[in-house]
Amino acid sequence: MSQPTQHYFIEEYSEGTILFEQGEDGKRVYVVQRGMVEIRRSVKGQEALLALLGPGDFCGEMAIINERPRSAKAMIREDAELLVLDSDFFLELFHKDAEIAGRVARIMSxxxxxxxxxxxxLLFKDPSERLIHSLRLVIEEQSETNYAERRGAVYVPLTLRELADRAGVTREQAIDMVERLAGDGLITSASAVDIDGPGYVVAEADLLLDFLGVSSHGSNPHAANGTA
Known part of the structure; x- marks a missing residue:
């Protein structure tokens, strides 16, 4: 910890440290300065990775603004340095600074x-379905981020561990499904096509979506609530 004040301070956290648990009261907001934080949520006994937060990202704001218990768990994924703000100071900034309030509101949405x-x-009971639909969702998010149609090759920047975590399946289950998709020529490792980064490349996104039995406008059963 360095240069503490009454309302905020910077603190270093080691990998594996839990910042807060799902269901706890919200008392602090965390802004990532260095390292990585993962957000996880448990639904019907299945815990899944919802997001990975890096420098510039923040977490913990929703429980404070909504005055409700934490909706997810936050844990340090890589050794990190965080700016920690107490709830009163964060709310003061939120209510007095329109620019900050607007940015927080957009990110919360x-x-x-x-x-x-x-x-x-996570509402899909079969592990293979959960993993395949997770991959589908990543493709949709990549397409939205890149303002592109889901046609042609799509790079999915998730490691096997991250894909398994997001789907709430074991590593072995993830390996089995990835091997099946690779055997059908639908997916290959990023390294095999000389991409300098982790993850996979879907050779033809539309064919993969057909394999999943999901149209580009399809939807899953509804789930409620949001982030921590």
């Missing part, structure tokens, strides 16, 4: 939509 999409995946 985006996160709510993102979380609901991922939580819908």
């Amino acid at each position: 985006q996160r709510l939509d993102h979380a609901n999409r991922w939580l819908e995946v």
